[in-house]
Amino acid sequence: MLLELTDVTVSYGQTPVLFGVNMAIEQGDIACLLGRNGVGKTTLLRSVIGLNKVMSGNIVFDADNITKVPTFKRARYGISYIPQGREIIPYLSVLDNLKLGMSAGQKKYRKIPDEIFEFFPMLKQHLTRQGGLLSGGQQQQLAIARGLMSNPKIMLLDEPTEGIQPSIVQEIEETLKRINREKGITLIVVEQKVDFARQLAQKFFIMEKGAVVANGATADLSDDLVHQYLAI
């Protein structure tokens, strides 16, 4: 198992948000994390990268217990987090935004590796442009590329298709599949769009009220489950 969460509990102040989450991700998986607004999906990703403190339970990554390891060290272990809203630095160039990702990982690149531009050819044409001037879809691609710069084993993506036009969503889906296939990088993707999740991922986890309540192969993600846990 590459990543295993056991009985993970997280609170904001006195308010518990995750109640004993269990989740197991194998090396090479593409897993989607589904659930209605506010059930704790973002909190779960933030706990894995160390931005939310775990009150009880354990997070084991690549055979190491990382529950109390600080965020910067988790990046060195090979965990990359691409937050919702992408968090591109608007006044920095595309190149400088990419370089920000370099320092996070264990292996430090001295220049942007060519493969980044093979996955995202668009970035090469816009290297000197300010990040804030890119379209939403381009910023998302930049955020994923920046996440790759730390040479991760796993990437945690929070709603990578949110607010992005359908043609770019398709492109992002294909690129994520290539990153998984060609680099063997495991992906956990928080997603609202069930169709996108079904096409991208082989496995699903559904959350409800701070816990994982269903999981399995996306081929078995039934309309009943969608209705019960995801329909608004």
Ligand SMILES: Nc1ncnc2c1ncn2[C@@H]1O[C@H](COP(=O)(O)OP(=O)(O)OP(=O)(O)O)[C@@H](O)[C@H]1O
């Ligand atoms: N910084 C915070 N302080 C207090 N409560 C918070 C904070 N961040 C989130 N919450 C609460 O924790 C719960 C889980 O939020 P979280 O963002 O993890 O859910 P989510 O499933 O990712 O939702 P969404 O799809 O809206 O992003 C919600 O009730 C939310 O209001």
